[in-house]
Amino acid sequence: MADEPGRRAFKGLAPKGYRIRVMEPGEAPELLAIERAATALLVAAGREELAGEPPPPLGAFVERILAHDVFVAENKASGTPAGFALGRDLGELYWLAELSVDPAHGRRGLGTALLAAVRARAEWFFHRALGLSTYAEVPFNAPFYEARGFVRVLRKDLPPFLLERLLSETPAGALPEDRTVMVRWL
Known part of the structure; x- marks a missing residue:
């Protein structure tokens, strides 16, 4: 398995004891569990509106990741996922739709490594920028991305397609004003 292209493409990006690769068949339940654990961190960080959100059924989650x-x-030792990121081509912009790390593996550089893999993919296909929407004031959201070269885009400066994306990614019960769109030019 170590010679498969999905494992070689991101060699050297992950911290010791981990590797970054593409998703393999059958991993959706593990990734959904990571998403649920990461959501619990957001609730603990003050995003109480997410506490009442029922977790998506596996089928809906699979539909989302397939897009x-x-x-x-x-985790190299166990061979199991410790985090994941979802990216999507939006023309000149490559969109980071989600970045989730299992709290049991947090604070080890996995978020940064996943972001580096997303950036590498965007650069391979000549995207001009990376974009995302996130909570503006949660320390492991907007400030995390700012420390990695992203800048906030003022609401008044958002083109309609990015405003629509921001609104569609705002969880039920959350205020769109609590979220921000960020970009990093490549």
């Missing part, structure tokens, strides 16, 4: 490129941070 994206899926990057997985794998």
